[in-house]
Amino acid sequence: MTSEIFSLAKYLAASRSEFSLSEMNQYLSRKYEEKELFDILKMHFFDLGLYCSPDLKCSKLVKRALPADESVVTELEGLLKEPVLPLRIEKLLSSYIERTCGKNWNTGDTARLIRENIISQKEEYWKGEGGSGYPKIRIVSYLLYHFPVYFCQYQYLLLELFKGGLLFNKMRIIDAGSGPGTITLSTVDFFRKLQDVYSRNNMDGKLSIRIESIEKELENILCYEELSKNYMSGGSANIIIGEPVRSSIETAPVPHDADLIVFSNVLAELKSTPPERANVVERIASGSRDPTLIIIEPADLDNSKALRVTQQTLVRKGFNVYSPCSFIWGKMCSGDNCWSFKEQGNITAPDFMKKIADTTDSYRYMNTDMKFSSVILRKRGSSKHNYRAKGKFMALSNLKKHIEKHINVATSVMSGNLGNEKTLVFKICDGTVREPCYAIMPVYHMSENNRELMKADYGDIVEIFGVLVRENKEQASFNLLVTRNTIVRITGV
Numbered sequence: 024m025t026s027e028i029f030s031l032a033k034y035l036a037a038s039r040s041e042f043s044l045s046e047m048n049q050y051l052s053r054k055y056e057e058k059e060l061f062d063i064l065k066m067h068f069f070d071l072g073l074y075c076s077p078d079l080k081c082s083k084l085v086k087r088a089l090p091a092d093e094s095v096v097t098e099l100e101g102l103l104k105e106p107v108l109p110l111r112i113e114k115l116l117s118s119y120i121e122r123t124c125g126k127n128w129n130t131g132d133t134a135r136l137i138r139e140n141i142i143s144q145k146e147e148y149w150k151g152e153g154g155s156g157y158p159k160i161r162i163v164s165y166l167l168y169h170f171p172v173y174f175c176q177y178q179y180l181l182l183e184l185f186k187g188g189l190l191f192n193k194m195r196i197i198d199a200g201s202g203p204g205t206i207t208l209s210t211v212d213f214f215r216k217l218q219d220v221y222s223r224n225n226m227d228g229k230l231s232i233r234i235e236s237i238e239k240e241l242e243n244i245l246c247y248e249e250l251s252k253n254y255m256s257g258g259s260a261n262i263i264i265g266e267p268v269r270s271s272i273e274t275a276p277v278p279h280d281a282d283l284i285v286f287s288n289v290l291a292e293l294k295s296t297p298p299e300r301a302n303v304v305e306r307i308a309s310g311s312r313d314p315t316l317i318i319i320e321p322a323d324l325d326n327s328k329a330l331r332v333t334q335q336t337l338v339r340k341g342f343n344v345y346s347p348c349s350f351i352w353g354k355m356c357s358g359d360n361c362w363s364f365k366e367q368g369n370i371t372a373p374d375f376m377k378k379i380a381d382t383t384d385s386y387r388y389m390n391t392d393m394k395f396s397s398v399i400l401r402k403r404g405s406s407k408h409n410y411r412a413k414g415k416f417m418a419l420s421n422l423k424k425h426i427e428k429h430i431n432v433a434t435s436v437m438s439g440n441l442g443n444e445k446t447l448v449f450k451i452c453d454g455t456v457r458e459p460c461y462a463i464m465p466v467y468h469m470s471e472n473n474r475e476l477m478k479a480d481y482g483d484i485v486e487i488f489g490v491l492v493r494e495n496k497e498q499a500s501f502n503l504l505v506t507r508n509t510i511v512r513i514t515g516v
């Protein structure tokens with residue numbers, strides 16, 4: 024019977040621009056309530072290319088980039104300005120923690136066990152080890168300590184894609200190494216926020232999003248299913264979550280026609296070397312024509328550097344960096360020796376985090392700063408910045424020949440302030456140099472000429488005129504001293 028309904032829906036979707044579910048009864052061998060039809064079909068709306076409104080009118084959805092009008096972007100940016108776990112997600116996680124560890128999870132032996140786990144989990148991450156999976160207490164520790172920051176930081180990458188026209192009204196999204204569902208739930212929350220903004224602006228917010236996941240640990244999948252089922256209950260059918268695939272990403276069935284594939288904090292857990300991880304990513308992306316890939320890793324030295332090696336191996340395989348790197352001189356870097364990460368500020372700690380941190384050495388259990396290394400890759404074309412340097416600038420690979428001279432450079436800003444309030448230090452890169460380079464600006468040299476350096480966002484390209492080259496032999500790096508006469512301009516290209 025279901026196949027009759029499905030075939031009819033397929034036929035109607037192909038032959039009409041709009042139909043109501045109740046209309047289907049004219050052609051079926053028995054009558055159904057609209058709600059029944061809805062429940063039978065809802066997991067298929069995406070494949071049928073249908074959008075079904077709350078009043079159960081279905082229309083065909085033609086894939087297009089989601090409109091990113093200035094008013095929408097401004098409103099969305101406003102919503103992400105003070106990052107915090109949405110209350111509904113916080114409650115969901117709290118009840119999972121209570122169900123798993125009891126109402127008094129934050130006291131006595133249970134709390135002690137959780138705190139020990141939080142500490143050991145952190146040590147494993149810094150060593151790039153995945154440990155032996157996450158039995159229940161490990162999942163709870165993960166939810167308490169890592170989930171909130173990872174959930175929030177990822178939404179800034181979605182915002183970047185949105186602003187760049189890389190989010191569509193119809194998308195298949197793959198959450199690879201999904202753990203308890205951080206990325207999946209964050210994606211749903213982001214699209215729900217976006218739909219609200221569209222509706223407030225009287226704009227067409229019709230969406231059909233399907234999220235699929237791959238995860239190797241059963242316990243994580245069970246948690247993923249529980250959290251996502253509870254989160255989705257009562258929601259519309261225009262964002263759906265598929266059955267998780269239990270597998271290693273090295274051997275999982277290759278997803279077909281994905282628009283976005285996210286590897287959040289998973290590649291560092293693979294036993295393989297950073298270049299070999301690129302093969303895993305390439306294989307997962309191989310079934311998709313034009314996907315966007317997001318890879319996120321922790322910001323520490325080892326994991327961050329490993330990510331750039333994986334990234335550049337993917338570039339050599341034909342992928343294109345959308346952001347944060349710009350290859351200003353048209354040359355590809357090796358990806359070696361590059362430590363660069365984004366600092367996005369702090370989230371407000373959820374109550375459950377405050378509870379587990381309510382002990383001596385409280386800071387060990389608080390995790391609120393969003394610091395992460397990431398890359399957005401595209402299988403085809405398009406970079407965020409298409410700027411190319413011309414003759415009047417010098418490539419950073421030539422700095423050695425110009426020590427103690429004033430020069431002009433065009434470069435990306437690849438860090439926030441790494442110095443202090445008196446001396447601002449920004450990592451810079453133009454894709455030509457292996458040694459780390461920094462723009463150094465003593466605050467007493469700040470002037471109308473050079474103030475824009477402080478305003479540059481992570482990955483923005485700046486033109487710097489009249490900057491003094493210095494070598495730091497001890498650190499094997501170069502410093503470009505920005506003085507009050509140095510001119511800095513953000514290019515905006």
Ligand SMILES: C[S@@+](CC[C@H](N)C(=O)[O-])C[C@H]1O[C@@H](n2cnc3c(N)ncnc32)[C@H](O)[C@@H]1O
Nearest residue numbers: 200201202205238239240271272287288289292
């Ligand atoms: C640090 S958690 C990240 C979870 C989630 N993506 C996030 O950002 O919060 C890493 C997850 O990747 C899973 N994982 C590790 N190696 C994997 C592999 N080879 N294949 C699939 N999943 C893997 C782990 O079981 C764990 O759930």
